[in-house]
Amino acid sequence: MHISVQEAPFDLGAELTRFSDSGTDIGAVVSFTGLVRDLPEAPLQVMEIEHYPGMTEVALRKIAEQAQTRFSLGDVLVIHRYGRLAPGDMIMMVATAARHRKDAFEAAEFLMDYLKSRAPFWKREITAEGAAWVESRSEDEDALSRW
Amino acid sequence: MMDVLYFAWVRERIGLPRERIETSATTVAELVAELRDREPRYEAAFSDLSALRVAVDQELSDFDAPLDGVREVAFFPPMTGG
Numbered sequence: 001m002h003i004s005v006q007e008a009p010f011d012l013g014a015e016l017t018r019f020s021d022s023g024t025d026i027g028a029v030v031s032f033t034g035l036v037r038d039l040p041e042a043p044l045q046v047m048e049i050e051h052y053p054g055m056t057e058v059a060l061r062k063i064a065e066q067a068q069t070r071f072s073l074g075d076v077l078v079i080h081r082y083g084r085l086a087p088g089d090m091i092m093m094v095a096t097a098a099r100h101r102k103d104a105f106e107a108a109e110f111l112m113d114y115l116k117s118r119a120p121f122w123k124r125e126i127t128a129e130g131a132a133w134v135e136s137r138s139e140d141e142d143a144l145s146r147w
Numbered sequence: 148m149m150d151v152l153y154f155a156w157v158r159e160r161i162g163l164p165r166e167r168i169e170t171s172a173t174t175v176a177e178l179v180a181e182l183r184d185r186e187p188r189y190e191a192a193f194s195d196l197s198a199l200r201v202a203v204d205q206e207l208s209d210f211d212a213p214l215d216g217v218r219e220v221a222f223f224p225p226m227t228g229g
């Protein structure tokens with residue numbers, strides 16, 4: 001299991017190559033990458049991501065452990081950035097390795113659903129008009145009920 | 148003594164990221180009531196508890212959670228990671 005909370009960018013290709021080298025009993029690797037999306041109303045200048053140092057790492061580890069308990073996984077990777085990001089920047093990635101693709105796909109969705117509303121990160125969008133905290137969406141909370 | 152931490156707009160409304168508090172509150176809800184009585188900026192931050200989440204010793208918790216032996220309580224809006 002690899003969990004990283006970092007300010008620096010990450011190299012998606014290098015991370016996936018390293019992660020995919022998880023052993024010959026692995027038949028599937030699924031990954032998800034979250035990017036900073038521009039806003040339709042006013043151009044986004046900066047996205048600031050705040051987190052709760054200490055709790056963040058523990059919460060991500062717990063979510064990854066839950067995924068490992070629930071699905072038949074070889075390995076799990078979670079990288080999440082904080083600080084100031086620009087539109088198009090990569091915010092985070094998860095990757096799951098499993099014997100078969102179903103576990104890998106489902107575990108990646110499980111990780112994302114929990115990470116959205118159970119890991120202590122908060123996003124703030126800054127435009128020429130000012131700054132606004134991103135509000136949580138009820139769909140994100142509802143998404144947890146399917147697990 | 149207890150460390151109380153604030154994140155995102157809760158931090159902005161209260162005007163500081165953390166403080167050490169001497170409290171006799173036995174639950175999170177009692178701590179919130181104590182804080183609200185302090186100053187208008189706390190009242191503004193805690194006016195709608197349904198918009199807030201709480202972590203007790205870095206674990207997501209509830210407002211009725213006991214504070215016995217607790218070292219750190221954090222208040223923040225619903226999380227928006229991913």
